[in-house]
Amino acid sequence: MTKLSVNINKIATLRNSRGGDIPNVVQAAKDIQNFGAEGITIHPRPDERHIRYQDARDLKSVVHTEYNIEGNPIKKFMDLVLEVEPTQVTLVPDAEDAITSNAGWNTIKHKEFLSEVITEFKNHGIRTSIFVDPDPVMIEGAVATGTDRIELYTESYAVHFAKGNLNGVRPYAEAARLATKLGLGVNAGHDLNLENLRYFKEQLPTLLEVSIGHALISESLYLGLENVVQMYLERLK
Numbered sequence: 001m002t003k004l005s006v007n008i009n010k011i012a013t014l015r016n017s018r019g020g021d022i023p024n025v026v027q028a029a030k031d032i033q034n035f036g037a038e039g040i041t042i043h044p045r046p047d048e049r050h051i052r053y054q055d056a057r058d059l060k061s062v063v064h065t066e067y068n069i070e071g072n073p074i075k076k077f078m079d080l081v082l083e084v085e086p087t088q089v090t091l092v093p094d095a096e097d098a099i100t101s102n103a104g105w106n107t108i109k110h111k112e113f114l115s116e117v118i119t120e121f122k123n124h125g126i127r128t129s130i131f132v133d134p135d136p137v138m139i140e141g142a143v144a145t146g147t148d149r150i151e152l153y154t155e156s157y158a159v160h161f162a163k164g165n166l167n168g169v170r171p172y173a174e175a176a177r178l179a180t181k182l183g184l185g186v187n188a189g190h191d192l193n194l195e196n197l198r199y200f201k202e203q204l205p206t207l208l209e210v211s212i213g214h215a216l217i218s219e220s221l222y223l224g225l226e227n228v229v230q231m232y233l234e235r236l237k
C-alpha cells in the first residue's frame, strides 16, 4: 500500500500572502485527514515563508495520521523536529534561497554529517528519510548513513512524463528495486500530480508513501479539496 501524505505548505503560503489566519492550516490538516489522506507533510524553511515553525508545533496535536516534516537539518530545524517528534523526518539539502527543493543529497560526500543527524533522530524514535535522486551510487550511499527510508526526487520523472516520455520512470523503478533489496523503505515526491501518479505507482510496487502538495492544492482550486484527495487515493489503489 502506498500512503498519500498531503504537503500543506501551499495552504500556508496562501495564508501568509495576506497575513491573518485564512486559510487556517490546522483546520486544513484536520479536513485533509478526514477526507482520507494518510499523512500530512510540511516543509518549514529557515525564512518561514511557507509553513512556519509555530505551525509545526500547532499541528502536532491534530495530525493523527503520519506526520512528516521535511527540511535541511540546520540546528534550528533539528531542534524543532526533536521538539515536535513527528512520525518521520525527511532530510532535504535545499539552499535557503531555493524557491523549492531542487536536488537530492550527495550521500557519499555528506555521509558523516547525515549519519550523525540520522542517529540523533532515530535515538528519539523518529523515522528518517533522505531526499535523493534515482542514482544507484546515492542509494548505496544512503544505506551507509543508516537511514530508514529514501524519498526519490521525482521532478525529472514529472518532466519526462509531461513530454510523453514514459521511459523517464526507469531510473526510479531501478532505484526503488535496489533500495528495497538493500533494506531501505521507498518514498517519493516532487511534482507528482493527478496525471503522472498512477503510472509511477504501477512501476514502483514497493512505494510506501508519496508526499504531494503543489499540484494537489492547485487542482483543488478547480475540483475541490475533498474530491482531489479522493482522486489521488484512487490512483494509489
Ligand SMILES: CC(=O)[C@@H](O)[C@H](O)COP(=O)(O)O
Residues within 6 Å of the ligand: 007, 009, 010, 043, 050, 070, 092, 099, 100, 101, 131, 189, 190, 213, 214
Ligand atoms: C522535498 C520536496 O520536494 C518538497 O518538500 C517540496 O520542497 C515542497 O515544498 P514547497 O511546496 O514549499 O516547495
Ligand SMILES: NCC(=O)COP(=O)(O)O
Residues within 6 Å of the ligand: 007, 041, 043, 070, 151, 188, 189, 190, 191, 192, 211, 212, 213, 214, 215, 216
Ligand atoms: N516531498 C515532496 C512534497 O512534499 C511535495 O512536493 P510538491 O508536490 O509540492 O512538488
